[in-house]
Amino acid sequence: MTERVRIGMVVGETSGDILGAGLMSALRKHYPDAEFCGIGGPRMLALGFHSFFPMDRLAVMGLVEPLKRLPELLKIRRFLREHFTEHPPTVFIGVDAPDFNLTLEGHLKEATIPSVHYVSPTVWAWRQGRVHKIARSVDLMLTLFPFEAEFYQQHQVPVEFVGHHLADAFPLEVDQLGAREALGVPADARVITLMPGSRSGEVSRLGPAFLQAARHCLEQDPSLQFLLPAASPDRYRQLHHQLAEFTDLPITLIQGQSEQAMTAADAVLISSGTSALEALLLKRPMVVAYKVAPVSYAILSMMVKTEHISMPNLLAGRELVPEFLQQRAQPQALADALMHYFKNPEQTQALTETYDRIHRTLRQNASESAAAAVARLVEKR
Incomplete structure (x- = not known):
């Protein structure tokens, strides 16, 4: 590819930052001069990621807290949508945080920006109807577990099972x-x-x-x-x-x-x-x-x-x-x-x-x- 690769990414918590940093390092083997921007955590920032907002602004849990923070979350997502639409990345990757990322991915996919979601939500376990939104929102789902990939294949969603980073980190032989x-x-x-x-x-x-x-x-x-x-x-x-x-x-x-x-x-x-x-x-x-x-x-x-x-x-x-x-x-x-x-x-x-x-x-x-x-x-x- 002749033009410089720009990769958009959004992570919402520490586990996503770990996955995002590992993915950044691996992507640089394919695209050594790639630029990364969006929302990232400290591990990603240490690798040169440009974060428009602190990651902890997305790290909300429970039922009440996200509602209290909803105006801010919507404002952040609107900014990202407008930024990536006006300055299209080569690909956008949402890492986990499905409630935030899937809607953003859907908007970007409509704008013909390749959209990837890394870490499947538990759609196979409950609220299975979400798979239809996922199908509309992503060009590719990356799953940590093989049974998740089988679920998406059954619903004609492009998917690849990539394995789990903990399985890579833990030795096969235990001391x-x-x-x-x-x-x-x-x-x-x-x-x-x-x-x-x-x-x-x-x-x-x-x-x-x-x-x-x-x-x-x-x-x-x-x-x-x-x-x-x-x-x-x-x-x-x-x-x-x-x-x-x-x-x-x-x-x-x-x-x-x-x-x-x-x-x-x-x-x-x-x-x-x-x-x-x-x-x-x-x-x-x-x-x-x-x-x-x-x-x-x-x-x-x-x-x-x-x-x-x-x-x-x-x-x-x-x-x-x-x-x-x-x-x-x-x-x-x-x-x-x-x-x-x-x-x-x-x-x-x-x-x-x-x-x-x-x-x-x-x-x-x-x-x-x-x-x-x-x-x-x-x-x-």
Whole structure:
């Protein structure tokens, strides 16, 4: 290509900044002199990205906060639409932030600007009707998981599965002894790691149940030790307060170091979310629990179309690991599921072998794969 390549990108939070920076670096291998502009985070800025607005202006969560910020968000999107329409980029890439990016991508696609969305919204799980808006809005969807690509193929949306950056970052072989040494855990200990979540509400709902489950496990095996990593200083204080009623447990509360705490474990009791994917990549047997407010669950249960909610089971297409939702997340049931791994080592070994196959499937050099897909779209245009 003779003219200079200009690439528009918009990310809305830290995870998008990580993906965006990786994609920028990979795209520069195709277009060494490319210019990047839009909205980016600190990792992207360090690579020369020109951001028209701070990334944190898009980082809103919940139901009320986005409504309060709606006028500002609409103003930002209008500016981007007008800028990219008047100064058309070679390609526009929206990274996650679907509520913001998909509408912008649709406007730019109408203006014949190639439009890419990187990271599928959970359209395969709920509000599946959104796929029609996605089809109108993007020239290419880039997915992190293969089952997502299959969903878009069924709906005739151009798609490429590019893999997950965490699968690239996590080694295939896990150093459990090294993690135990770093945490001061004996090499021959039997260890369960408890991970009740990173948000206050999650820890409030799951923390006591996880600690009671640990007590039931200890009744079955008094030699057990427990690790409890806290996701932040606030969660550390919250968990420390909960532990006041469980002074009988041989448990170590840790600030951060969740990856090492999972690696050191023989089994993990975990809330559903990204951490469950991390536990899979670390080849840890796990039991997944999920609890939300009753009203939220009633709404979600009517909308969600998938049989499973945890990423290991979604990736396997079957119940690979036990899931306990809402009222089923009882301490004794969680404890029995955890102890099943210790009592059935052959099944546990088979599980880790399945984890390894999934890890290798997701390990696609995601940034380079995404960049190559974008380059093919550009060259086709």
